[in-house]
Amino acid sequence: MSDFLDTKTSMVIYALEKSLAAYVKREDIGKESSLSEHFSSRSAIEIQKGRDAITNTQSLIEASYINDIFSYALIVSKGTSDYDRLNELKSFCNTINLFFIRNQVSHPTIP
Numbered sequence: 001m002s003d004f005l006d007t008k009t010s011m012v013i014y015a016l017e018k019s020l021a022a023y024v025k026r027e028d029i030g031k032e033s034s035l036s037e038h039f040s041s042r043s044a045i046e047i048q049k050g051r052d053a054i055t056n057t058q059s060l061i062e063a064s065y066i067n068d069i070f071s072y073a074l075i076v077s078k079g080t081s082d083y084d085r086l087n088e089l090k091s092f093c094n095t096i097n098l099f100f101i102r103n104q105v106s107h108p109t110i111p
Contacts, residue, residue: 009101020070
């Protein structure tokens with residue numbers, strides 16, 4: 001891919017990732033976190049890497065990959081009208097291999 005297309009692609013993917021993260025944080029706020037069961041497993045990974053433990057939704061999102069953030073969005077949207085749309089969007093992203101594409105544009109020196 002050309003540098004121009006790489007840049008455009010990464011901008012679109014990053015916008016999607018930021019929007020999903022904002023959605024998860026917005027929908028998970030003000031109540032006991034429905035994502036708290038994921039804190040300890042992600043904390044173990046982060047601590048092993050020499051980072052801080054995961055203690056809230058914000059730190060969970062910051063330590064997660066886009067595929068994880070999609071999963072968290074599905075968890076917090078369960079029982080709402082957003083759930084089916086998010087599920088379809090994640091399925092579409094899997095179909096077009098978006099998670100691989102995101103990794104490729106984020107790490108341009110890896111063939």
